[in-house]
Amino acid sequence: MDFTFTEEQELMRESVKKFAAKDYDFETRRKIVDSDAGFSRDMLTKFAELGWTSVPFSEEDGGFGGSAVDTMIVLEELAKGLVVEPYLSCIVFPGALLKRGNKALRAAHLPQLIETTKLYAVAYAEQDARFDVYHQQTRAEKDGDGFRLYGDKVAVFGGASADYLIVAARTSGAVGDARGITLFVVPSEDKGVQRLDHRTVDGLRMADVRFEGVSVPADAVVGEIDGGGPVLERAVDEATIALGAEAMGVMEVLYKTTVTYTKERVQFGHPISKFQTLQFRMADMYVAYEEAKSMVYMASMSVDSDQDVAKAASAMKVCVGKAGTRVGEEAIQLHGGMGMTEELAVSHFFKRMTMIGLQFGDVSHHLKRYQACCQD
Amino acid sequence: MNLEFTQEELAFRDQVRAFIREKFPDDIRSKVDRGQTLTKEDHVRWQKILHEQGWAAPSWPVEWGGCDWTQTQKHIFAGELGAAGCPPVIAFGIKMVAPVIYTYGNEEQKKRFLPDILASNVWWCQGYSEPGAGSDLASLTTRAVRDGDHYVVNGVKAWTTQAQYADWIFCLVRTDPDVKKQRGISFLLIDMKTPGVSVHPVITMEGGHEVNETHFENVRVPAENLIGEENSGWTYAKYLLTHERTSNSIGSLRRSLSLVRQAAKKTKLGGSTLADDPDFSRRAAELEIDIQALEFLTLRILSTVEAGGSPGAKSSIIKLRGTEIGQAINRLMLTAAGYGAMAYYPKIEPGPGELTTHAAGVYFNNRKTTIYAGSSEVQRGIISKAELGL
Ligand SMILES: Cc1cc2nc3c(=O)[nH]c(=O)nc-3n(C[C@H](O)[C@H](O)[C@H](O)COP(=O)(O)OP(=O)(O)OC[C@H]3O[C@@H](n4cnc5c(N)ncnc54)[C@H](O)[C@@H]3O)c2cc1C
Numbered sequence: 165m166d167f168t169f170t171e172e173q174e175l176m177r178e179s180v181k182k183f184a185a186k187d188y189d190f191e192t193r194r195k196i197v198d199s200d201a202g203f204s205r206d207m208l209t210k211f212a213e214l215g216w217t218s219v220p221f222s223e224e225d226g227g228f229g230g231s232a233v234d235t236m237i238v239l240e241e242l243a244k245g246l247v248v249e250p251y252l253s254c255i256v257f258p259g260a261l262l263k264r265g266n267k268a269l270r271a272a273h274l275p276q277l278i279e280t281t282k283l284y285a286v287a288y289a290e291q292d293a294r295f296d297v298y299h300q301q302t303r304a305e306k307d308g309d310g311f312r313l314y315g316d317k318v319a320v321f322g323g324a325s326a327d328y329l330i331v332a333a334r335t336s337g338a339v340g341d342a343r344g345i346t347l348f349v350v351p352s353e354d355k356g357v358q359r360l361d362h363r364t365v366d367g368l369r370m371a372d373v374r375f376e377g378v379s380v381p382a383d384a385v386v387g388e389i390d391g392g393g394p395v396l397e398r399a400v401d402e403a404t405i406a407l408g409a410e411a412m413g414v415m416e417v418l419y420k421t422t423v424t425y426t427k428e429r430v431q432f433g434h435p436i437s438k439f440q441t442l443q444f445r446m447a448d449m450y451v452a453y454e455e456a457k458s459m460v461y462m463a464s465m466s467v468d469s470d471q472d473v474a475k476a477a478s479a480m481k482v483c484v485g486k487a488g489t490r491v492g493e494e495a496i497q498l499h500g501g502m503g504m505t506e507e508l509a510v511s512h513f514f515k516r517m518t519m520i521g522l523q524f525g526d527v528s529h530h531l532k533r534y535q536a537c538c539q540d
Numbered sequence: 541m542n543l544e545f546t547q548e549e550l551a552f553r554d555q556v557r558a559f560i561r562e563k564f565p566d567d568i569r570s571k572v573d574r575g576q577t578l579t580k581e582d583h584v585r586w587q588k589i590l591h592e593q594g595w596a597a598p599s600w601p602v603e604w605g606g607c608d609w610t611q612t613q614k615h616i617f618a619g620e621l622g623a624a625g626c627p628p629v630i631a632f633g634i635k636m637v638a639p640v641i642y643t644y645g646n647e648e649q650k651k652r653f654l655p656d657i658l659a660s661n662v663w664w665c666q667g668y669s670e671p672g673a674g675s676d677l678a679s680l681t682t683r684a685v686r687d688g689d690h691y692v693v694n695g696v697k698a699w700t701t702q703a704q705y706a707d708w709i710f711c712l713v714r715t716d717p718d719v720k721k722q723r724g725i726s727f728l729l730i731d732m733k734t735p736g737v738s739v740h741p742v743i744t745m746e747g748g749h750e751v752n753e754t755h756f757e758n759v760r761v762p763a764e765n766l767i768g769e770e771n772s773g774w775t776y777a778k779y780l781l782t783h784e785r786t787s788n789s790i791g792s793l794r795r796s797l798s799l800v801r802q803a804a805k806k807t808k809l810g811g812s813t814l815a816d817d818p819d820f821s822r823r824a825a826e827l828e829i830d831i832q833a834l835e836f837l838t839l840r841i842l843s844t845v846e847a848g849g850s851p852g853a854k855s856s857i858i859k860l861r862g863t864e865i866g867q868a869i870n871r872l873m874l875t876a877a878g879y880g881a882m883a884y885y886p887k888i889e890p891g892p893g894e895l896t897t898h899a900a901g902v903y904f905n906n907r908k909t910t911i912y913a914g915s916s917e918v919q920r921g922i923i924s925k926a927e928l929g930l
Pocket residue numbers: 429431432436439441442497498499500501502504665666667668669671673674675676698699700701702751908911912913914915916917918921
């Protein structure tokens with residue numbers, strides 16, 4: 165057992181931390197959020213130059229050979245700056261799918277993904293699926309040697325800017341079956357792909373995507389035909405755990421800014437931090453944060469040791485979801501009216517925390533999934 | 541003890557229902573249900589409809605346009621309006637400044653201000669809080685110095701809700717800085733068009749503009765706009781705060797919860813819908829029980845008031861629980877919305893029109909309810925002092 169970080173990991177943490185503090189102040193972020201694309205390609209290029217985008221990939225695939233723990237470090241620090249560049253959605257998540265493809269597919273896509281010369285996003289979620297990854301109504305119909313895709317996807321983070329979409333579609337079986345799902349890499353400019361970009365309430369970008377008979381060749385398949393379900397589930401778990409790392413960074417900022425604010429805010433002749441009732445509340449925020457952090461560590465290590473990843477991801481998401489609501493709501497409450505304003509960063513962290521609570525499944529969903537894992 | 545409404549009360553309830561069915565505009569209902577922001581015009585239109593019926597301000601003294609109703613009737617009325625999705629009356633005029641004017645103002649002031657408030661001709665806002673005076677309201681520093689027939693006002697009021705629409709503001713100002721802080725405060729009415737008054741928007745986290753900072757720079761206010769006696773403003777303000785807290789939210793809480801259930805019925809889950817999910821229905825049932833507890837607590841308080849008693853600090857319980865339950869309902873709506881809660885639509889624009897479209901915006905915005913009108917912490921302070929003698 166060892167909970168210490170290596171020197172390399174500490175260096176990487178410092179480098180991301182420095183970036184978030186120096187090159188990504190709140191004004192810079194605000195401008196980026198308001199821009200057309202909603203994030204900056206230049207920033208992503210910079211991430212590539214600094215080597216962060218290669219972290220989740222093996223050396224064989226042109227990566228840094230990083231572990232889930234390394235990815236966790238990068239995301240935790242990016243989250244503290246509320247960085248909107250889609251590191252999770254366009255690097256980690258599509259990467260987790262592509263790295264499970266065959267050699268030719270990996271060689272074709274991973275280098276440009278890592279260099280960020282091409283952007284990738286994952287289109288798997290559907291309106292009626294809620295959080296179930298196997299609920300796939302999008303169809304891939306056999307057409308000569310290839311396929312044609314028909315269906316609608318929602319919540320495709322980074323989807324409007326992506327050059328390629330990795331799409332989950334049903335090639336056989338019934339909606340909800342694990343078997344019969346196939347994953348395809350689809351150029352997003354292809355005929356029949358329609359995208360509707362949304363700004364999210366927490367300042368990100370997410371697209372609805374419609375596939376109207378989009379033609380895809382057989383070599384665009386990631387992994388096995390009909391065998392994409394478990395690959396997708398595993399990639400979603402890895403992405404969920406990576407999202408947990410963001411949650412941990414966001415929560416740290418939430419509890420720390422609250423402590424700082426209450427020390428400065430004077431009412432009734434005292435800093436409000438002197439009121440014991442508020443001290444206890446902040447103590448509880450901190451405890452919730454520490455629990456959540458422990459679970460993110462646990463879940464990240466489970467990926468690296470490849471043990472019980474599904475169960476670990478769900479356990480983590482339950483803990484993080486509950487802690488996030490508590491820490492976020494309390495942060496606003498203890499800031500009083502100032503917490504309600506969009507001027508203060510704390511409300512933006514709260515909004516982000518709230519959306520993290522929903523993405524990839526809320527507490528209720530993951531609690532049920534955890535229970536199901538225990539019955540196996 | 542008896543739970544039944546009398547025949548007369550039931551007839552009254554039917555009368556209220558018929559009125560709502562006939563007169564409450566559908567477009568306003570739809571906005572309320574979807575958590576969209578109402579415009580000033582929407583509010584005024586609805587309040588004028590109530591006024592035509594003679595129901596704009598049931599709690600006022602009858603001579604000024606109030607209704608000769610029992611507490612039970614008022615409860616029925618508020619409950620029916622809330623349950624039908626009617627927007628709550630904008631409190632600042634009818635529920636806040638008017639009771640102070642008819643209780644502490646002189647005849648001249650009553651005649652001058654009350655009719656226009658009743659008819660929603662004049663829009664008011666509240667100038668209590670300041671950047672440095674929130675929970676500790678009595679520490680406010682906006683100065684009013686007597687100069688002949690006028691007061692000269694200087695200072696900043698924070699969080700003035702809807703000041704951008706307001707014609708008048710009622711303010712707490714410091715008229716004597718040298719006495720115990722509660723003693724040197726006065727209650728002053730200020731015309732927003734007076735030179736030196738400026739309104740600066742403050743945007744809240746969901747992106748809406750409902751609060752402002754209102755600045756006063758050498759604003760000359762006629763001394764006749766002082767309510768009651770100089771330096772007695774704190775007493776009037778405290779009186780008003782109890783009014784602010786006893787507002788009855790049972791009907792609207794029930795409606796919000798039923799909208800969450802409707803949304804859950806439309807949310808597919810497995811082979812069924814979210815409404816059939818045991819975890820969801822447990823949470824909804826818990827909230828329903830919470831609302832019922834609040835309802836019976838409210839009824840008990842009302843019956844005390846009916847018998848001539850004072851609600852005392854029990855009105856703090858209503859504020860505390862009403863807002864907490866409301867927030868829990870918003871949280872459940874967020875769950876029901878799932879990914880549907882994520883896209884941002886300005887609350888002022890229609891958007892896709894689903895019940896869940898503004899779920900996040902409503903959840904974010906309603907965090908305010910446990911902060912304003914005496915935060916939950918302040919309410920717990922009052923309860924522990926006044927009810928428990930701690
Ligand atoms: C959306 C919105 C609309 C508003 N509209 C109006 C308006 O129209 N007119 C107006 O005058 N005001 C308005 N307010 C102001 C509101 O009344 C104040 O925000 C409120 O009084 C709290 O003050 P504060 O924001 O300064 O928080 P603070 O008083 O600084 O409180 C910060 C935190 O400390 C806690 N706290 C403070 N003192 C204690 C204590 N002794 N013990 C334990 N905990 C404590 C508080 O509960 C809170 O959690 C509005 C506020 C909001 C958010």
